[in-house]
Amino acid sequence: MLRPDLSGRTALVTGSATGVGRELVFALADRGASTAVHYRTSDEAAAATAETARERGAPDATTVQADVADPDDVEAMFEAVEADLGTVDVLVNNVGPFAPDHWEDLSYEEWNTVLQANVNGTYLCCKRALPGMRDQSWGRIVNVGYASAEKGLMSPKNAPYFIAKQGVLMFTRMLAADTRDDGITANAVSPYVVENSDEFPDDLPRGRPASFEDIAQAVLFFLDEDSGYISGENVEVDGGWLPESV
Template sequence: MLAPDLSGRTALVTGSAKGVGRELLLAIATCGADVAVHYRTSDDAAAAVAETAREAGVDATTVQGDVTDPDEVDALFSAAESELGHVDVLVNNVGAFAPVHWEEMDFDTWNTVLETNLNGTYLCSKRALPAMREAGAGRIVNIGYASADRALVATKNFPYFVAKTGVLMFTRMLAADTTDDGITVNAVSPYVVENSDEFPDELPRDRPAAFEDLIQPTLFFLDPDSDYVSGANVEVSGGWLPERV
């Protein structure tokens, strides 16, 4: 597995108490970065992840907050900075998923999907940028969705596709806006992952993406030697073509 030297870095992965976020955070810790485990309600799980990260010989803390609330985003970053120093690696992983037809979705669910995926990415990136700019270095990786950059739409879970398209647009815009700051901004976009809520009848290569499949491109983007790669999007889809569905 790719293992860049991330010693001396501080990483915050949103939604890292469970699932994809947990695996990404632990992989980053294994590469030597101190880590902030973010959670909203899963405090026990977050504490367990932090303890596992410390076994890699790094410092780890937990930070709580709602990524759709500007004040809570500021507070969770302040907590991470107080314990570990400024955040120079940010992985925007939080994003609600609601696999129901758009007409059957109540407004709160619709809004939660849009806000957690898009607004959370915007708020956390905006909060992380000043310290990254001051340091002249930083890495942001946003979690997208396969084919979202081709305006993928479906009646089921429609706001998720809208939000992830926005995340990829935001990734490119922010990459262009930080070209002189020593910061890179990229995206990793899976299709179906091993812990996904739903699985289609047919999967590319007869399996979902494993956590390791997402870890590899993420670590590539975080590698100090990848400093000219910005505004990129790596699809982790096994070659899935939505037009075949």
């Protein structure tokens, strides 16, 4: 795997108590970053992730609780990370709940929760991270999307998730343009089915889901010092998947 040197950097990965986010924390810790493990309700899992991050090479690791769709929570989260670890140099917006039911069967609260966490959570965290990154003329933002979202993927099931991930990609490209003179890059990594998914379709590309390492490889590419000219891009980690509906 790529081994960018993240010594002296502070990384915040949202939704990182378990799953993909946890593995991204470990990948960053392996490369010397101090890491902030964000959670909303999984406090014990977050503490365990932070402990493992320290064992794997993070100079320090902390846990932070927040609802990323709440502006006050996001402000408190960044203040806590800055107090414990310093300015956030690397932000990975990994939080991304979905709603697999038919859109007509979703309550307004279910629909809105998906949109708020995916789109507004990404917006709020990016907005709060930018001043510190601009002050030091360096920053890396990676937003987690969904494979084929930019191709207009849509389905009556999980509709708010598809809508939200298209919004995340649009926001990422706007952010890249808006920060092009600030030493900051903003990119997206968009998986399809991941190894910890609840269900696996019969036609998985290459006969398997994406591994955590596959996703980490794409994220680490964007974090590398030599990738500083690459911004506004989206890497689909999907094994070459192309849905029939697109």
